[in-house]
Amino acid sequence: MTKDNINFILNNELVSVQNIETNTTVLNYLRNDKKLTGTKEGCASGDCGACTAVIGEIKNNKIQYKSINTCITFLYSLNAKHLITVESLEKQNLHPVQNSMIDKDGSQCGFCTPGIIMSMYGMYVNNVKPTNHNIDKFLSGNLCRCTGYLPIKKSIKDMYKYKKNIIETKKIFNQLKKIKKNDILISKNKSKFFIHYKLKSLLKDLNKTSDYYLLTGGTDLSLEVTKKRKNLNNIFYLGSNEELKYIRVKNNNIHIGAATTINEIIPVLEKYYPTFAKMFERYGSEQIRNTASLGGNIGSASPIGDSLPVLMSLNSKIITIGKIKKIIYFDDFFIDYRKTKLAKNELVKEIIIPIYKKNTLKCYKISKRIDDDISSIFMSINARVENNTIKFIKIVSGGMASTPKIAKLTQDYLINKEFTFDKIEKAKKIIKKDFNPLDDVRASKEYRTKISQNLLERFFNEENNIKSSVY
Numbered sequence: 001m002t003k004d005n006i007n008f009i010l011n012n013e014l015v016s017v018q019n020i021e022t023n024t025t026v027l028n029y030l031r032n033d034k035k036l037t038g039t040k041e042g043c044a045s046g047d048c049g050a051c052t053a054v055i056g057e058i059k060n061n062k063i064q065y066k067s068i069n070t071c072i073t074f075l076y077s078l079n080a081k082h083l084i085t086v087e088s089l090e091k092q093n094l095h096p097v098q099n100s101m102i103d104k105d106g107s108q109c110g111f112c113t114p115g116i117i118m119s120m121y122g123m124y125v126n127n128v129k130p131t132n133h134n135i136d137k138f139l140s141g142n143l144c145r146c147t148g149y150l151p152i153k154k155s156i157k158d159m160y161k162y163k164k165n166i167i168e169t170k171k172i173f174n175q176l177k178k179i180k181k182n183d184i185l186i187s188k189n190k191s192k193f194f195i196h197y198k199l200k201s202l203l204k205d206l207n208k209t210s211d212y213y214l215l216t217g218g219t220d221l222s223l224e225v226t227k228k229r230k231n232l233n234n235i236f237y238l239g240s241n242e243e244l245k246y247i248r249v250k251n252n253n254i255h256i257g258a259a260t261t262i263n264e265i266i267p268v269l270e271k272y273y274p275t276f277a278k279m280f281e282r283y284g285s286e287q288i289r290n291t292a293s294l295g296g297n298i299g300s301a302s303p304i305g306d307s308l309p310v311l312m313s314l315n316s317k318i319i320t321i322g323k324i325k326k327i328i329y330f331d332d333f334f335i336d337y338r339k340t341k342l343a344k345n346e347l348v349k350e351i352i353i354p355i356y357k358k359n360t361l362k363c364y365k366i367s368k369r370i371d372d373d374i375s376s377i378f379m380s381i382n383a384r385v386e387n388n389t390i391k392f393i394k395i396v397s398g399g400m401a402s403t404p405k406i407a408k409l410t411q412d413y414l415i416n417k418e419f420t421f422d423k424i425e426k427a428k429k430i431i432k433k434d435f436n437p438l439d440d441v442r443a444s445k446e447y448r449t450k451i452s453q454n455l456l457e458r459f460f461n462e463e464n465n466i467k468s469s470v471y
């Protein structure tokens with residue numbers, strides 16, 4: 001039976017929501033409806049972290065918690081989840097993360113602090129070791145505008161020393177378990193928000209709807225609401241559909257359900273494609289990686305979407321579902337700027353990545369900042385060199401055309417050639433003809449061209465252990 005409301009736990013209170021606009025973000029709900037103003041709005045685009053909260057969901061019979069940006073999360077996606085805001089921590093006689101921030105003078109302007117506290121809390125509840133690497137990773141989505149990161153980092157290093165607060169997870173677990181995962185349809189002012197827990201009912205409703213938006217993590221789509229002030233009618237939320245959330249390895253292929261998040265994918269990629277996993281560590285911020293899906297990156301079809309050149313260079317395939325199931329190669333999927341082969345009433349169901357055991361995979365993400373930045377240029381190279389001869393090479397770039405683009409002329413030149421500096425020098429001249437780069441605020445056409453040439457040289461140097469001071 002379809003329900004017309006959502007139920008979730010807000011801090012310690014079980015709440016039911018149905019009469020609020022379908023485009024409402026969690027942040028606006030907290031501040032405007034619940035008057036919980038500890039969660040702040042800085043950018044409303046997922047960039048600053050002032051709005052960070054933590055959500056929990058039952059997985060493998062326990063609650064798994066993660067930090068999110070509430071400014072770009074739709075309220076109705078919270079069904080059957082536990083939302084923890086900074087107010088909840090305050091009530092529990094100062095949590096260790098708060099005590100540590102006070103003792104190490106980590107709390108500064110007060111505007112960014114609640115978000116930083118919640119990112120620390122996300123780390124704390126998962127018992128993440130406070131190494132420099134992990135601290136940078138977990139703080140990657142929190143801007144401190146007064147640049148006081150050192151005391152904050154010291155607070156994180158020390159936070160486990162404080163006496164643990166007992167959180168009543170058992171009670172929350174039992175309450176969450178009781179929330180039935182029936183399909184949901186919220187209707188408000190002619191706008192609808194659908195949640196389906198099974199693909200069959202999702203496809204049935206999708207086929208009956210002509211004008212709709214697919215929503216998974218919302219890290220891209222929500223900006224249409226928060227930045228462009230659009231009203232999105234008929235939202236189909238895919239992020240809770242377990243039939244779209246999986247990662248399996250079989251017959252030398254990795255199968256990834258479209259709604260699987262980047263942080264869920266990283267551990268599997270670490271085994272098969274460590275450079276791909278490493279690149280994903282620079283995908284947005286911790287909050288973004290906790291929410292953003294692979295299907296959403298493909299659905300956005302941005303020429304600078306980071307996963308696209310890599311998946312294309314690995315000859316991956318996309319399974320789409322709608323009236324019929326289709327299998328489409330990445331090479332054929334993107335047809336123009338943000339246009340794909342996806343037809344009306346279809347969605348991406350799965351991504352299949354072949355495992356090339358003998359090949360080298362390089363994922364070069366060039367952006368102005370290391371963390372939380374979109375690529376200016378991206379280059380992925382999948383190659384196999386045997387007896388100093390290039391036996392296989394696929395080079396795909398992002399930011400070099402209106403879609404992710406294969407460097408076909410360069411590949412054709414390099415295949416079966418000796419892997420020497422001279423050949424790479426020649427390839428650098430050829431790659432100029434492969435691309436017609438974008439010219440925008442992130443980088444000029446000339447810069448992108450030059451970098452694409454340099455990346456070929458970097459690939460050669462890295463493979464031959466030649467150190468260069470340029471990179």
Ligand SMILES: Cc1cc2nc3c(=O)[nH]c(=O)nc-3n(C[C@H](O)[C@H](O)[C@H](O)COP(=O)(O)OP(=O)(O)OC[C@H]3O[C@@H](n4cnc5c(N)ncnc54)[C@H](O)[C@@H]3O)c2cc1C
Pocket residue numbers: 045046047213214215216217218219220221222238258259282283284285288291292293294295296297298299300304305306307342346347348349372373374375
């Ligand atoms: C602060 C910030 C940093 C970011 N950093 C990066 C980055 O480093 N690299 C990068 O590549 N991107 C980045 N992004 C963009 C975005 O996070 C990614 O594209 C992300 O993977 C989108 O996934 P999502 O689940 O949030 O998609 P959503 O926002 O839910 O959807 C995005 C689009 O895809 C469509 N869609 C969603 N699911 C499906 C599906 N299953 N089938 C078909 N269409 C679908 C939606 O209709 C929508 O058009 C960033 C965004 C923000 C806000």
Ligand code: FES
Pocket residue numbers: 040041042043044045046047048049050051052069070071072
């Ligand atoms: S308000 Fe800046 S990330 Fe949400």
Ligand code: FES
Pocket residue numbers: 107108109110111112113143144145146147148
């Ligand atoms: S804590 Fe807000 S600017 Fe540094």
